[in-house]
Amino acid sequence: xxxxxxxxxxxxxxxxxxxxxxxxxxxxxxxxxxxxxxxxxxxxxxxxxxxxxxxxxxxxxxxxxxxxxxxxxxxxxxxxxxxxxxxxxxxxxxxxxxxxxxxxxxxxxxxxxxxxxxxxxxxxxxxxxxxxxxxxxxxxxxxxxxxxxxxxxxxxxxxxxxxxxxxxxxxxxxxxxxxxxxxxxxxxxxxxxxxxxxxxxxxxxxxxxxxxxxxxxxxxxxxxxxxxxxxxxxxxxxxxxxxxxxxxxxxxxxxxxxxxxxxxxxxxxxxxxxxxxxxxxxxxxxxxxxxxxxxxxxxxxxxxxxxxxxxxxxxxxxxxxxxxxxxxxxxxxxxxxxxxxxxxxxxxxxxxxxxxxxxxxxxxxxxxxxxxxxxxxxxxxxxxxxxxxxxxxxxxxxxxxxxxxxxxxxxxxxxxxxxxxxxxxxxxxxxxxxxxxxxxxxxxxxxxxxxxxxxxxxxxxxxxxxxxxxxxxxxxxxxxxxxxxxxxxxxxxxxxxxxxxxxxxxxxxxxxxxxxxxxxxxxxxxxxxxxxxxxxxxxxxxxxxxxxxxxxxxxxxxxxxxxxxxxxxxxxxxxxxxxxxxxxxxxxxxxxxxxxxxxxxxxxxxxxxxxxxxxxxxxxxxxxxxxxxxxxxxxxxxxxxxxxxxxxxxxxxxxxxxxxxxxxxxxxxxxxxxxxxxxxxxxxxxxxxxxxxxxxxxxxxxxxxxxxxxxxxxxxxxxxxxxxxxxxxxxxxxxxxxxxxxxxxxxxxxxxxxxxx
Numbered sequence: 001x002x003x004x005x006x007x008x009x010x011x012x013x014x015x016x017x018x019x020x021x022x023x024x025x026x027x028x029x030x031x032x033x034x035x036x037x038x039x040x041x042x043x044x045x046x047x048x049x050x051x052x053x054x055x056x057x058x059x060x061x062x063x064x065x066x067x068x069x070x071x072x073x074x075x076x077x078x079x080x081x082x083x084x085x086x087x088x089x090x091x092x093x094x095x096x097x098x099x100x101x102x103x104x105x106x107x108x109x110x111x112x113x114x115x116x117x118x119x120x121x122x123x124x125x126x127x128x129x130x131x132x133x134x135x136x137x138x139x140x141x142x143x144x145x146x147x148x149x150x151x152x153x154x155x156x157x158x159x160x161x162x163x164x165x166x167x168x169x170x171x172x173x174x175x176x177x178x179x180x181x182x183x184x185x186x187x188x189x190x191x192x193x194x195x196x197x198x199x200x201x202x203x204x205x206x207x208x209x210x211x212x213x214x215x216x217x218x219x220x221x222x223x224x225x226x227x228x229x230x231x232x233x234x235x236x237x238x239x240x241x242x243x244x245x246x247x248x249x250x251x252x253x254x255x256x257x258x259x260x261x262x263x264x265x266x267x268x269x270x271x272x273x274x275x276x277x278x279x280x281x282x283x284x285x286x287x288x289x290x291x292x293x294x295x296x297x298x299x300x301x302x303x304x305x306x307x308x309x310x311x312x313x314x315x316x317x318x319x320x321x322x323x324x325x326x327x328x329x330x331x332x333x334x335x336x337x338x339x340x341x342x343x344x345x346x347x348x349x350x351x352x353x354x355x356x357x358x359x360x361x362x363x364x365x366x367x368x369x370x371x372x373x374x375x376x377x378x379x380x381x382x383x384x385x386x387x388x389x390x391x392x393x394x395x396x397x398x399x400x401x402x403x404x405x406x407x408x409x410x411x412x413x414x415x416x417x418x419x420x421x422x423x424x425x426x427x428x429x430x431x432x433x434x435x436x437x438x439x440x441x442x443x444x445x446x447x448x449x450x451x452x453x454x455x456x457x458x459x460x461x462x463x464x465x466x467x468x469x470x471x472x473x474x475x476x477x478x479x480x481x482x483x484x485x486x487x488x489x490x491x492x493x494x495x496x497x498x499x500x501x502x503x504x505x506x507x508x509x510x511x512x513x514x515x516x517x518x519x520x521x522x523x524x525x526x527x528x529x530x531x532x533x534x535x536x537x538x539x540x541x542x543x544x545x546x547x548x549x550x551x552x553x554x555x556x557x558x559x560x561x562x563x564x565x566x567x568x569x570x571x572x573x574x575x576x577x578x579x580x581x582x583x584x585x586x587x588x589x590x591x592x593x594x595x596x597x598x599x600x601x602x603x604x605x606x607x608x609x610x611x612x613x614x615x616x617x618x619x620x621x622x623x624x625x626x627x628x629x630x631x632x633x634x635x636x637x638x639x640x641x642x643x644x645x646x647x648x649x650x651x652x653x654x655x656x657x658x659x660x661x662x663x664x665x666x667x668x669x670x671x672x673x674x675x676x677x678x679x680x681x682x683x684x685x686x687x688x689x690x691x692x693x694x695x696x697x698x699x700x701x702x703x704x705x706x707x708x709x710x711x712x713x714x715x716x717x718x719x720x721x722x723x724x725x726x727x728x729x730x731x732x733x734x735x736x737x738x739x740x741x742x743x744x745x746x747x748x749x750x751x752x753x754x755x756x757x
Contacts, residue, residue, distance in 0.1 A: 073104050375504065426476055455481045571593070
């Protein structure tokens with residue numbers, strides 16, 4: 001029998017673990033109480049990745065040989081692999097009671113203490129192991145893991161480097177080193193380390209998952225997806241990989257698949273906070289708003305101070321027109337922002353307040369919480385020769401409102417003065433608007449698959465002098481491109497009507513209405529004011545020739561139709577209460593709103609009924625193609641604007657279609673957009689300064705058919721000549737703004753507030 005045991009051990013040494021295990025089993029059937037054979041068979045099972053098979057063998061051996069400290073060390077390692085950290089600690093301490101000089105026993109004790117959340121004690125144990133055997137690479141790696149847990153990442157990195165100096169092929173140390181580098185923002189180095197870890201151990205699901213997370217952090221979402229899929233092929237129950245898969249699918253605009261991945265992760269780890277947050281956002285994307293609110297509240301139950309979640313709840317409630325408890329959510333968000341807590345994502349916050357200083361505080365907190373990557377080296381400096389190279393960056397260069405506003409500007413740029421490149425990261429589109437934009441710029445570059453640093457490097461190599469962010473903090477944004485510094489000057493324009501609160505954005509383009517003199521304190525960017533209106537417009541914007549009848553639109557023929565086709569989340573309880581009072585004061589009037597989702601119409605009708613207004617006076621429109629949407633504005637008498645977030649492109653479209661807009665002036669950019677448009681059309685009497693003025697003006701106009709007719713006539717005349725709808729004229733002013741910024745830069749001067757003449 002001894003020969004059989006020796007043969008099994010020889011096979012084990014050769015790495016033929018299955019063959020060795022068969023011989024150990026044969027031996028143990030004959031001699032089931034042979035402690036050495038039990039221990040060797042247990043170690044063989046551990047080497048084969050089967051700790052559950054190894055544990056009873058090692059535990060039986062320990063009962064037979066209770067004084068074998070090395071056996072107890074192996075048992076401790078096995079228990080750690082099984083996640084039974086209390087048992088691992090007990091075994092390690094038994095070994096140390098037998099021989100306190102065993103470095104591996106101290107290391108195993110440290111591992112168990114770390115897993116039990118006792119990091120400070122674990123560090124002492126690791127230090128003791130290293131003091132006893134400085135060349136124990138695994139102990140250095142494990143010590144780095146403890147320092148990582150303690151948030152001492154630079155020290156952890158030194159420990160991992162020390163382990164690799166002793167044992168370059170230690171895959172675990174390469175993996176942990178990559179994790180630390182990622183958290184330090186050194187993503188390229190992290191990926192190099194993780195690639196080495198995978199080369200050393202291609203079947204390590206943890207390394208593939210870590211690589212996926214690093215790629216996600218770079219915005220390389222397709223590559224991240226590949227890495228996470230690799231992790232899950234190895235271990236389909238890897239909860240962290242499933243969570244990151246959900247986040248990546250969400251970033252790729254695939255929320256249904258994201259939700260499926262996240263639900264699998266939550267089933268495995270129900271209390272993992274990140275999964276519930278990703279799930280809440282996926283549900284919001286899918287429009288499953290009640291489920292999204294419930295998911296947000298689950299996040300708050302797990303972590304009451306979780307960033308952004310209160311704003312997400314308020315936004316979902318606004319989208320549904322579900323207002324019970326909404327005031328409390330608003331108050332909570334505002335109090336958190338005032339306390340420096342990033343309680344709401346930017347657009348959510350803009351739907352809650354028009355206070356420009358509070359918005360700046362919230363945007364700065366949001367930007368800080370994102371922990372943007374460190375900038376690349378100083379960008380190249382374009383001299384004064386040749387056309388000024390402008391780069392427009394956007395995820396919306398397809399069938400989108402921003403593309404609709406900018407398409408004509410791209411075409412109208414003076415190629416003797418500027419050279420235009422569009423950097424698109426919104427995926428592939430075959431829409432006619434996309435084709436028009438491609439034809440209207442000098443270069444169109446699809447960078448969807450590239451990470452932010454690569455996009456920034458590409459823009460620099462192209463000699464971009466001014467990088468224009470058309471997204472800001474809107475859906476699909478890639479703010480990290482600008483954090484990496486894509487150009488010497490970076491400009492926040494059009495897509496996001498407010499400050500980004502980011503040190504890496506130099507200018508915001510506005511006008512004298514959207515950011516008046518004295519209001520610059522609400523913006524971290526230097527303000528550059530165009531002389532007429534900040535908003536680009538396309539003179540070729542198509543309006544369907546045929547106006548649909550009111551009957552076709554479901555509207556009463558003889559009513560005064562008061563229209564608001566702004567997104568539903570812009571309608572606050574205060575705004576809606578004013579509209580209901582208008583209906584009470586003007587019996588002929590009806591409201592015509594946009595039906596964004598399945599809940600809005602029902603909730604608004606119930607609110608009307610509760611206020612004594614016939615719910616039948618509320619009518620709802622579905623979304624239709626742009627040309628039809630523009631034409632149906634002609635079926636209304638007035639467009640009623642919202643606050644704190646005005647209509648931007650929507651108000652512009654209504655005015656272009658000949659529909660007068662009544663607005664109420666806010667404090668911040670988003671609450672002053674319609675006023676800017678109206679001022680440039682000579683209709684400043686439609687801009688009100690308070691809730692009472694707004695209500696009174698709507699009532700007066702709704703009662704006065706003649707006055708409304710005069711307004712329509714004035715609007716029609718003004719729209720044909722106003723600068724706001726003259727694309728070529730607007731583009732010359734925009735170019736003047738870009739040249740003024742650039743000339744100031746060439747003079748070695750910092751960005752500053754400027755008014756373009």
